Amino acid sequence: MIKIENISKNYNNVKALKKVSFNVKDGQLFGLIGPDGAGKTSLFRILTTLLIPSEGKASIDNFDTVKNYKEIRRIIGYMPERFSLYMDLTVQENLNFFATVFNTTIEENYDLIKDIYQMLEPFKNRKAGDLSGGMKQKLALSCALIHQPKYLLLDEPTTGVDPVSRKDFWEMLQKLQTKGLTTLVSTPFMDDAELCDEVALIQNGEIMSIDSPKNITQKYPHKLWEIITLNNYHTLKILDNFTNKISAFAFGNAIHLACSEKTNKEDIESFLAQNNIKAKSIKIINPRIEDAFMELMT
Numbered sequence: 001m002i003k004i005e006n007i008s009k010n011y012n013n014v015k016a017l018k019k020v021s022f023n024v025k026d027g028q029l030f031g032l033i034g035p036d037g038a039g040k041t042s043l044f045r046i047l048t049t050l051l052i053p054s055e056g057k058a059s060i061d062n063f064d065t066v067k068n069y070k071e072i073r074r075i076i077g078y079m080p081e082r083f084s085l086y087m088d089l090t091v092q093e094n095l096n097f098f099a100t101v102f103n104t105t106i107e108e109n110y111d112l113i114k115d116i117y118q119m120l121e122p123f124k125n126r127k128a129g130d131l132s133g134g135m136k137q138k139l140a141l142s143c144a145l146i147h148q149p150k151y152l153l154l155d156e157p158t159t160g161v162d163p164v165s166r167k168d169f170w171e172m173l174q175k176l177q178t179k180g181l182t183t184l185v186s187t188p189f190m191d192d193a194e195l196c197d198e199v200a201l202i203q204n205g206e207i208m209s210i211d212s213p214k215n216i217t218q219k220y221p222h223k224l225w226e227i228i229t230l231n232n233y234h235t236l237k238i239l240d241n242f243t244n245k246i247s248a249f250a251f252g253n254a255i256h257l258a259c260s261e262k263t264n265k266e267d268i269e270s271f272l273a274q275n276n277i278k279a280k281s282i283k284i285i286n287p288r289i290e291d292a293f294m295e296l297m298t
Contacts, residue, residue: 001025002047002151002184006056009042009205016042018205019056024184024198029177031196032186033289039205040186041081044155047184048078060151074102077144081155083136087129091120091139094128095146102147112179113142116172134165141172152176154185158192170195190290201293208296213289220287220295222246222258225268228281229255238275242268249294254281256291 002024009017017039024030032040045051047058049069057064063071085094095117099105110117116138123131128139137157144152154173158166170192173183185196193199194213201208201216209216229235232255239248239257244267246258257268265282272279 002030002058002060002182004043004047004056004058007043007046007053007058008055009039009046009051010054016205017046017053020202020205020207021056022200022207022210024182026182027177027180028197029173029183029185029195031193031199032184032202033188033190033193033199033293034186034202035188037204038202040202041155042205044078044080044153044184044186047153048076049073074147075150077147077149077152079140079144079152079154079157081159083128083140085128085136085140085143088127090125090127091131092124094139094143098143099146104147106146109146109148112148112176113145115175116142116145133161134168137161137165137169138172141169145176150182152181152183152185154183156186156188158187158189166192190288190293193289199289201289201296203293203297209292216292217287217289220292222295223261223263224285224287224291225257225259225263225265226251226281226283226285227255227257227268227272227279228253229272229277229279231277235272235277238272238277242271247294247298251290256285256294258291258295 005021007017007020020043034040046053046065049065049072052066059065060072061075065072089097095106120135120138120142123135128136131139158169177183196213198212200210232250236248236250236255239245244259244263248255248257268282269279
């Protein structure tokens with residue numbers, strides 16, 4: 001498994017990670033979920049032996065990330081946050097290069113990357129720098145898998161790609177999981193969390209919750225309403241004065257209003273009407289990971 005024990009990382013006076021601990025079991029698709037600046041990349045660089053922690057220790061497959069860095073580099077596949085392949089090499093040349101680095105060939109491990117490479121094959125002679133965002137993502141994943149790693153570490157792999165490519169990418173990760181690959185993936189997209197077996201929610205370098213997505217949402221403690229009005233920004237400000245309000249946040253084209261259990265629809269309608277706000281829609285909804293995350297932050 002991947003084992004993280006009280007990891008802290010300081011950059012001078014900045015505490016990027018504060019005693020982070022969690023385990024990723026073999027065969028899991030585990031998500032590290034949090035906004036930019038939460039500490040995700042620092043943790044990934046420690047796990048991939050690129051940084052030394054200020055405190056604590058981490059191990060992958062019982063290899064310590066500091067003492068056994070050479071062994072770890074042989075058993076992990078890593079996709080950093082930014083596209084880091086050779087822009088002036090073609091798709092085929094990049095794959096051949098990474099296979100050679102690990103003393104293997106594309107043919108030897110083709111079965112693992114076949115589903116991904118079939119989408120890349122029409123562009124195999126195109127330079128990596130000329131690929132679309134989605135195709136760069138698939139090429140980077142293929143290069144990370146070309147040596148048949150036991151563990152896959154993906155740092156925000158879907159940032160900056162279109163929604164269709166993002167959906168395709170998660171489907172690929174779920175297929176890889178059926179082949180026994182253990183995957184740790186970080187993302188700022190809360191809806192990605194629902195596709196993981198287990199998630200750790202991180203903010204300001206601290207873990208706020210670790211559980212399955214279902215369990216995290218089931219622990220949400222309030223009655224939750226979705227409100228849509230003609231001016232949600234103005235409505236949010238007015239809701240500050242609503243007696244039964246616990247919290248209120250903008251979610252897309254709606255407002256999620258957490259209230260006490262005794263609150264009913266008529267209470268909300270009456271309050272909004274008193275403030276000259278007409279609601280297009282008011283309904284009770286089930287909380288999602290985003291709601292749980294915002295609750296933990298308040």
